[in-house]
Amino acid sequence: MKIKLSAPTEKSLKKTIQITGSKSETNRLLLIQALFPNIQIENPSNSDDARVMQKGLQTGSGVVDIHHAGTAMRFLTAYFASQEGKNVTLTGSHRMQERPIAVLVEALRTLGADIAYEKNEGYPPLKISGKKLIKSKVSLPANISSQYISALLLVAPSLERGLELELIGKITSVPYLKMTLALLNQIGVETRFEENQIKVNPIQKVKETTLVVESDWSSASYFYSIAALCEVGTQIQLSSYKKDSLQGDSVLKEIYEDFGVETIFSGTSMTLKKTKDSPLSEVNYNLSNAPDIAQTLAITCLGLGMGCHLTGLHTLPIKETDRLAALQTELSKLGANVSIDDESLTLEPASKPKPNVSIDTYNDHRMAMAFAPLAIKVNLLINEAEVVSKSYPDFWKDLKTLGFEIKEV
Numbered sequence: 260m261k262i263k264l265s266a267p268t269e270k271s272l273k274k275t276i277q278i279t280g281s282k283s284e285t286n287r288l289l290l291i292q293a294l295f296p297n298i299q300i301e302n303p304s305n306s307d308d309a310r311v312m313q314k315g316l317q318t319g320s321g322v323v324d325i326h327h328a329g330t331a332m333r334f335l336t337a338y339f340a341s342q343e344g345k346n347v348t349l350t351g352s353h354r355m356q357e358r359p360i361a362v363l364v365e366a367l368r369t370l371g372a373d374i375a376y377e378k379n380e381g382y383p384p385l386k387i388s389g390k391k392l393i394k395s396k397v398s399l400p401a402n403i404s405s406q407y408i409s410a411l412l413l414v415a416p417s418l419e420r421g422l423e424l425e426l427i428g429k430i431t432s433v434p435y436l437k438m439t440l441a442l443l444n445q446i447g448v449e450t451r452f453e454e455n456q457i458k459v460n461p462i463q464k465v466k467e468t469t470l471v472v473e474s475d476w477s478s479a480s481y482f483y484s485i486a487a488l489c490e491v492g493t494q495i496q497l498s499s500y501k502k503d504s505l506q507g508d509s510v511l512k513e514i515y516e517d518f519g520v521e522t523i524f525s526g527t528s529m530t531l532k533k534t535k536d537s538p539l540s541e542v543n544y545n546l547s548n549a550p551d552i553a554q555t556l557a558i559t560c561l562g563l564g565m566g567c568h569l570t571g572l573h574t575l576p577i578k579e580t581d582r583l584a585a586l587q588t589e590l591s592k593l594g595a596n597v598s599i600d601d602e603s604l605t606l607e608p609a610s611k612p613k614p615n616v617s618i619d620t621y622n623d624h625r626m627a628m629a630f631a632p633l634a635i636k637v638n639l640l641i642n643e644a645e646v647v648s649k650s651y652p653d654f655w656k657d658l659k660t661l662g663f664e665i666k667e668v
């Protein structure tokens with residue numbers, strides 16, 4: 260589906276949007292629930308990634324296809340490897356078969372797992388014969404993806420002796436590790452994270468607990484971008500959010516102050532309020548703790564005519580697409596001057612982007628959603644707009660609520 264996007268006619272928006280649960284929290288809790296069934300989950304994500312995770316957890320044999328879902332791929336690898344009697348082939352989309360998984364497979368093998376590569380060494384699909392994992396200590400690189408570590412941590416309380424991890428190298432996406440540990444703590448699991456060591460104690464029984472998933476902050480990023488690109492006076496109310504979030508992308512509330520957007524909490528909702536135009540012409544952020552908002556920020560800057568230097572982006576080349584390359588290509592089509600290296604992106608300050616450009620999305624939900632707010636400044640087209648369902652199926656419906664005009668072309 261190709262769509263043409265035009266700005267809301269109202270330049271100063273005042274609207275309310277309900278966003279569903281964080282996909283990161285949901286996929287963790289689904290795995291925890293499979294191991295400890297007396298856990299209830301409220302406000303789960305309605306994303307494709309959560310759907311494939313749930314379906315995967317209900318399968319005991321045969322082929323499990325998790326499509327594009329990185330967390331499902333990594334978390335289910337650890338889950339199936341540690342479940343005696345389960346025998347599956349875990350696979351995913353063409354792109355998933357290019358996303359590396361050797362770090363996790365090696366760590367699980369050290370713990371005693373039986374995992375074989377079905378096609379290419381180091382990549383899905385994986386043939387997994389579930390076994391009782393006996394060992395409890397392993398070292399693994401921490402600079403490629405935190406998802407490998409979270410996967411191990413999530414199964415850790417179900418192992419006989421728990422788990423002790425030694426993390427090698429600079430730890431990336433740290434808030435996601437802390438989220439994993441915090442959710443384990445919420446069901447009574449004892450954990451310790453000091454420097455490069457993480458320890459998780461085993462637990463036999465978990466008491467009946469209902470866990471409420473906070474709404475998704477990565478999804479909220481697109482509304483921050485819209486607020487920043489709209490006129491002073493714009494107010495967008497989002498729910499259900501907390502001031503003290505487990506999600507690293509909640510750093511948005513500080514970052515978007517640089518673009519004149521304030522975040523005001525009231526109960527479980529927050530209002531993004533454009534209070535002033537930004538006095539800045541350039542911004543610098545290290546996003547190694549919040550890699551999923553890189554695309555949003557680059558496009559906000561483009562729309563405001565600002566420059567940016569984004570660093571800590573070393574994980575972007577192995578996400579749904581090579582996000583650094585995709586950003587450079589699509590921003591350039593709009594007339595921007597962009598340079599990239601293997602961990603950063605620099606955008607030169609520029610005047611108004613070119614109108615009526617068709618943005619390619621590369622099977623990456625965040626390419627579609629990050630570029631959409633730019634319609635406030637210039638009409639644009641989005642190719643394969645349905646990709647948003649990976650994390651946010653209601654995205655286009657919610658943009659319509661804000662008054663965006665969306666036409667299938």
Ligand SMILES: O=C(O)C1=C[C@@H](OP(=O)(O)O)[C@@H](O)[C@H](O)C1
Pocket residue numbers: 282283284330403404405406409431432435550551574
């Ligand atoms: O654990 C998680 O839920 C995630 C961790 C991050 O991945 P990396 O650790 O690979 O950067 C993030 O980009 C991804 O969207 C979700």
Ligand SMILES: C=C(OP(=O)(O)O)C(=O)O
Pocket residue numbers: 327328329330331551578579625650
């Ligand atoms: C990187 C992402 O997801 P995953 O790695 O889970 O596919 C994302 O949602 O931006």
